[in-house]
Amino acid sequence: MLQDKRILLILTGGIAAYKGLDLIRRLRERGAAVTPVLTRAAEQFVTPLSVAALAGEKVYRDLFDLTDEAEMGHIQLSRSADLILVAPATADIIAKMAQGRADDLASTLLLATDTPVMIAPAMNVRMWDHPATQRNLTRIAGDGVAVVGPNDGDMACGEFGPGRMSEPLEIVAAVEGHFGPRPLTGKHVIVTSGPTHEPIDPVRYIANRSSGAQGTALARALVALGADVTFVTGPADVAPPADVKIVAVETAHEMKDAVDAALPADAAIFAAAVADWRVASASDQKLKKSKDGLPVLTFAENPDILAGVSQLATGRPGLVVGFAAETHDVVAHATAKRARKGCDWIVANDVSPETGIMGGPENAVILITDQGSDPWPRMSKADVATRLAQRIANALG
Structure with a gap:
């Protein structure tokens, strides 16, 4: 996909x-040539x-380099690339781009180019949320700059939230999408994500520890492939992805209705x-402690959304993929779930507490298909x- 593409990669100070x-x-693995530019920071x-060792090319650092500037090197650099990629893009470089400043090599390259520009922001959550940064992002987006991310996550400063730079493979997918053709262009994909909250009373609910991070990452990857x-x-704990149609729900019944409407x-x-059970008759008032003992909660089963879509007689999606979070006998339980639900694939993982996967930044999955595990x-x-998004693209052909 990136064979013989020239990427001018600007790394800024974060x-x-x-x-x-x-x-x-990752870019070079896919055939791209990478010319790196480093800011002083x-x-x-x-x-x-x-x-330089990883890029296999000279690193450019100074605007006033006697050798390079004898041939107006900053102009040549800015025009010879197929894409200028800024990763990480700090609040400072985004502000310079919005204001049209050119006080170092990186900002001069960005101002002197007619080459497409893509940025991957990375900064403290407060800096990301600040109105000045959001104004600057709106300005450069209006100038045609593509933005990848940022993600939610833990930061070096100890805070959590949006501002964490997208992972390298997410950025690579966006770069590949820029050059296209994107294999999922014209395909409609429904992705469900996060937990459901099943009310007990107006202030309490039943839920699980899902953060929504995996579903959000998957939606981003599918969009990058054109879906x-x-x-x-x-x-969910994490912010929803950009460039998708977002349908926010609370309960399993609401999620089922939203999925049905999206078909x-x-x-x-x-x-x-999705929570397997709900309280059959949630109280419309907060339940109080009583000398008569603990309240009795009667449970009812929630709708099985995965099975319902998998077993549609008409209008069934060409590919239906479920997830199975297990704590033991992962392959056996996931394989049985695939057969029981009638879906095409199951993405299984071990979420026992010692793995740290449920709500964590990593995953270790087993893909269950009719070919095995x-x-x-x-x-x-x-x-x-x-x-997974690439496997889905291959399957949809």
Whole structure:
């Protein structure tokens, strides 16, 4: 997909610059040539030597380099690339782009180019949420700059929220999508994500520990491959992805109705952790402690959304994928679930507490199909999403 494409990669000064090293490797694996540019601040996090070794090309650092500037090197650099990629893109470089400033090599390249530009923002959550940053992003988006991410997650400063740079494979998928053709263009995919909350009374509910991170990452990966995604999400911890149709729900019944309304679809991916049961008659008032003892809760079974879509007589998506979070006998339980539900694939994982997977940043899945089980190594949820999205694209053909 990226064979013979030239990427001008600008690394700016944030802790996420270390991901730039892996990003270079991933781009080169796919045939791209990477010309790196480091800001002075970026050199506080990665060395020119390590960047040059991975890129296999000279690192450019100075605007006023006598050798390069004898031939107006900053103009040549900005025009010879097929794409300029800024990763990480700090709040500072985004502000410079919005204001049209050119006080160093990186900002001068960005101002002097007519080449497409893509950025992967990375910054503290407060900086990301600040009105000035959001104004700047709106400005550069209006100028045609493509934006990848950021993700929600833990940050080096100890805070949590949006501002974490997208993972290298997510960025690579966006770069591949830029050059197209994207294999899922014209395909409609439904993705469910997050937990459901089943009310007990107005202040209490039944739920599980799902963060929604895997479903969100999968939706992003599908969009990067060109899919039109309807994203049906329960009350997740992570922010929903961009460029999808978001349908926010609370309960399993609401999720079922939203999925039914989103049909028809070419594929339906059920990554949500739907509560199996609900309180049959939720109280409309807060339940109080009583000297008469504990309240008695009567449970009812929730609708089986995965089975319902898998077993549609008409209008069934061409590919239906379920998820199975298990704590023991993972393959056996997931294989039985696939047969019972009637879906095409099951993505199974071990969520026992010692794995740290439920609500964590990584996943280790086993893909169950009619061909058997395919265990994948433990990797980030973004990497799982990228790999699964490509398998989905291959299956839909």
